[in-house]
Amino acid sequence: MGAIGSENNWSYVTAAFIISWCVILGYTVHVHRVLARARKAYEDASASRPKGA
Amino acid sequence: MSAHEDWRRVRAIVWKDLTTEGRSKAGFNSVAALGVTILVLFGFALGPDAQALRDAAAGALWLAVLFAGVLAFNRSYQVELESGALEPLLLYPGARWTIFVGKLFANLIFVGLMLVIVTLVGIVLFQVTIPPSWPKLIAVLALGTIGLVSLGTFYAAMASRSRAREVLLPLLLFPMLVPVLLAAMQASKVLLNGDMMHEAGAWMSMLMAYDVIFVVAPLLAFEHVIEV
């Protein structure tokens, strides 16, 4: 079995790497956003405690 | 003594669940009717070609039982939750696994009866010719049902007490049941075609192994799930 037309394969390879980077960067952004939101929620919640007590 | 006591508890729970179902037959009737309806719909989807119907009969039968079974599993806890009977049941002294085993047997009888009806209708609708090795076919049906009911009873204990139980139970249950479905469908198909290659035995041993694993594992995990 010979090489499958190596020229148009590059489009598949490019697509694969672009998708990988999109998922990795997308998940990084997701984690950092969740982290920032959770941190802020915690700060807000603990800041309101002394006022209420 | 203690083992005897435990089995007495199991029997009491089976009896209680079946009596509730027996008093209002509407639950069983509607679940069985749904199973038959799904079979009819599969008949439409697969077209009137007799051979195509025969080939797909096993798969259609199992999917019908699966979809109808999901309703049965949720029902078995819902009746108790609505009347607030689950907490008192948990407060009774004795091992918690007896609740699981009791519900497992009750559901086995419930789904088993439904399976009989759906199978008989399926044989007629899908023009299935009964092969001489029909006892094996019954064994496949029984083994598949045990796997389905064991996991169904276990996951329903969680799903029925959560928000969105209608979608959660099938979502949890169906991916877990992939081996049961594949094995039961393939074994039934092979047996209906005469089992030339003697493949059915391998599928049946897989079903047996699956049943052992997924009766024991939920039994052990049930304690953790039901107490909260």
Add this chain to the structure above:
Amino acid sequence: MTQSVDTNPDLPKPGYWPWYGIFCFLFLIGSQASGLLLSVPDRDMGHLQKIMYVHVPAAWIMSLTFVVVLYYSFRYLWKQQENDDLVAASAAEVGAAFCGLTLVLGMIWGKPTWGVWWTWDARLTSTLVLFLIMVSYLALRAFIDDPHRRAQWSAAVGILGAINVPIVYMSVKWWRTLHQVQSMPSTVDPMYVINLRLNAFAFLFLMIYFIRRRYEAARFERAAELAVQAAALGRR
């Protein structure tokens, strides 16, 4: 006096983790570049083989997260520490992301190799079932509010799901036995192995970073819930 985030000793601190994250990304860029530019085209598959530098590491890391979920689910049931449950949940989320990536990359590889986007091949199909199990695990968590109940139940679901994975693989393999032979590169170039390992380590570092930061976020979410509860009780 307001209690600052950094003064609470129980909560995880960022520490050097942001720097570790930067290192992860630099390492990933390096190993991806090495995979893309320095590898020679395979005799049979040509440049297509380069997809393996992302597909195979994603698949390995995805399996590894499942082991993490299994381990921390058992540990939770054994020790009843809420933190173990949060690690399991973080790992499941990261695993679902990598599992989805593995599937998509498998399809991209399958199209030019087999001519179709999807075949009911044993590995592909069992990866899909694994993805569905992970999604249902995350769905279960989303639908339960009580944290103790959520932890108990998702530990049970995680363990049963992990037990099921090899059985699913076996059953799909038997189902497909007569139809499909796994095609794999016949000659293995040493450069291919090096690049594969490099990328696998890059993904492993990334996985650790993701799980750790997701866990940090989960801890803060729980702490915020508890603080809100405490504040509500304090006012009465």
